[in-house]
Amino acid sequence: MCLKKCLVGLTFCTCYLASHLTNKYVLSVLKFTYPTLFQGWQTLVAGILLHVSWKLGWVEINSRSRSDVLTWLPASVLFVGIIYAGSRALSRLAIPVFLTLHNAAEVIICGHQKCFRKEKTSPAKICSALFLLAAAGCLPFNDSQFDLDGYFWAVIHLLCIGAYKILQKSQKPNKLSDIDQQYFNYLFSVVLLTLAAHPTGDLLSVLDFPFLYFYGFHGSCCASGFLGFFLMFSTMKLKSLMAPGQCAAWIFFAKVITSGLSMLLFDIILTRETMGCLLLSGFGEALLVFSERKGS
Incomplete structure (x- = not known):
């Protein structure tokens, strides 16, 4: 069991690394800054792969009633x-930022x-949140590569994440499993992004994209779609096998x-101040891991 958890953890890390680096390459190096198309493509590929996995019996998607949707x-x-918002932000900001x-x-x-x-919150978790807030708050004032649009979309991104997790x-408890939720997310995303x-x-605008017929661009886009699915799948496997602290x-x-x-x-240009903010955020997240492990 320990070996299985380790393999799942390493698979998740590999998918996380490959997914972020591939997306950053497409968004920043190739400058494919058309988020409705890029994210629409990713969710379409992931949705199709999830649907195929369901039909093959590899995953279970149980709830399909209108009220659940x-x-x-x-x-x-x-x-x-x-x-x-994440796509817009990542196209302009360095990955550590x-x-x-x-x-x-x-x-x-x-x-x-x-x-x-009014839930009971451990002092370690409160301190972790304060460190994370301080790191994110100080970073714009110490980032030598400051990009206003990038930070704006990053703020929208984090607000949406916070609201999503709260919701x-x-x-x-509800009728929807994590797989059900993600399946509906993909379906809705494809429809909304296509319409937008x-x-x-x-x-x-994409017709003027200089690398539209570049094989490297096609390969990167295909990789991003598959990696997004594998990252989602490995994340859910990680959460199902491990305690919150281990995850x-x-x-x-x-x-x-x-x-x-x-x-x-x-x-990326790293000054001492920027590095200090990144390390402070890392320390805050390490403290969060400690609080989760202690709580579990």
Whole structure:
């Protein structure tokens, strides 16, 4: 069992690393900044693969009633916000910066649990949230590659993540499993992003994309779609096999290796102040892992 958990954890880390690096390459190096098309493609591929997996009996999708879909619809809207804003932010920000801002979503979740749900929150978790907030708050003032649009979309991204997780927890227990939720997310995302492609101008602008017929671009887009599915699948497997503390530890490890390797592959200017913010965020997330393990 221990070996199985380790293999699942390593698979998750590999998918997390490959997915983020591939997306960053397409968005920043190739500059394919058409999020409705890019995210629509990714969710279409992932949705088809999930549907095929269901038909082959590899996963179970149980709930398909109209009431279940309508109940989950607000969360699916937030999911579209997460991937759309995340794509816009990642195209302009370095991966370590993006993940530091991404981590700040935990502050919203912790604040909601403490202030609105009146749940008992450990001092370690509160300190973790404060460190994550401080790191994300100080980063824009110390980032030598500051990009206003990138930070704007990163803030929208983290707000959507926080709201999504709060809504997800508030609806439990419910009839929808994690796979059911993701299946509906994919279906809704494909429909909404397809409808939005023309009004946003992405559908016509993409015709001027210089690498539209470049095989490297085609391969990267295909890889991003498959990697997105495998990342989702390995994440769910990780959560089903491990306690919350162990799962948080693997996620933290994946973020560390992804941030570290991205610094070698993509251009990033690191000052002492920027590095301090990144380390503070890392320390905050490590403290969160400690609080989760202690709680479990």
